[in-house]
Amino acid sequence: MNAFTKILFIPLLVFHIQFVQAQVEKLYYDSGGVRAEGSIQEGQKSGEWKFYYPNGVVQAIENYEKNQLHGSVISFNFEGDLQSKENWINGSLEDSAFYYHSNKTVKRKGVYLNSQYEGNWRTYYPSEILKKTLEYKNGLPYGAWLYYSEKGILLQKGFYKGGKESGSWEFYSKKGKLTFKGTYENGKKTGNWIEIKNGKEKPYDYN
Numbered sequence: 001m002n003a004f005t006k007i008l009f010i011p012l013l014v015f016h017i018q019f020v021q022a023q024v025e026k027l028y029y030d031s032g033g034v035r036a037e038g039s040i041q042e043g044q045k046s047g048e049w050k051f052y053y054p055n056g057v058v059q060a061i062e063n064y065e066k067n068q069l070h071g072s073v074i075s076f077n078f079e080g081d082l083q084s085k086e087n088w089i090n091g092s093l094e095d096s097a098f099y100y101h102s103n104k105t106v107k108r109k110g111v112y113l114n115s116q117y118e119g120n121w122r123t124y125y126p127s128e129i130l131k132k133t134l135e136y137k138n139g140l141p142y143g144a145w146l147y148y149s150e151k152g153i154l155l156q157k158g159f160y161k162g163g164k165e166s167g168s169w170e171f172y173s174k175k176g177k178l179t180f181k182g183t184y185e186n187g188k189k190t191g192n193w194i195e196i197k198n199g200k201e202k203p204y205d206y207n
Helices: 003-021
Strands: 022-028 034-041 044-052 058-065 068-076 082-089 095-100 106-113 116-124 130-137 140-148 154-161 167-172 178-185 188-197 200-204
Touching: none
Parallel strands: none
Antiparallel strands: 022 034, 034 044, 044 058, 058 068, 068 082, 082 095, 095 106, 106 116, 116 130, 130 140, 140 154, 154 167, 167 178, 178 188, 188 200
């Protein structure tokens, strides 16, 4: 065997060994229906796996590397409608994620960092109207909080720090009129709170 033949042969041999090692595995329900199917390499899940409900509808499509979730993960409800889209890296939730209502509109979306919420997360009503928005840091609420009615009217406005209410907060009626305002510190009401009725302000006893 000359040197050129060896150069060609070695990569082909490596590919052949890897190909032989990979095999398709199927798992079954007691009823006989397929519960899951995918590739096994060196005894570990690898590549795309599909999971099924007992009625045969696809429950999830997941990607693996060395038995850990790695790549896109998509889930569906019992009727086959899209429920979520996530991205995993070495078993950890990372980057953008989307979750859906049964009517296929976005229910919630945001970003994960090391499997924790990070940055701005938004939640929507089935009508696609924004329901609430909140900032996160290291998995905890940390920043502006806004909450809206199904008609898009602001109901609450405030801030979080380290997962607890902090700073100025305002509460509004379903018609968008300011009804309460005050301050939180470390998750507890503090200072002077005000109640507004008929355009008039009066002290509010929150104790």
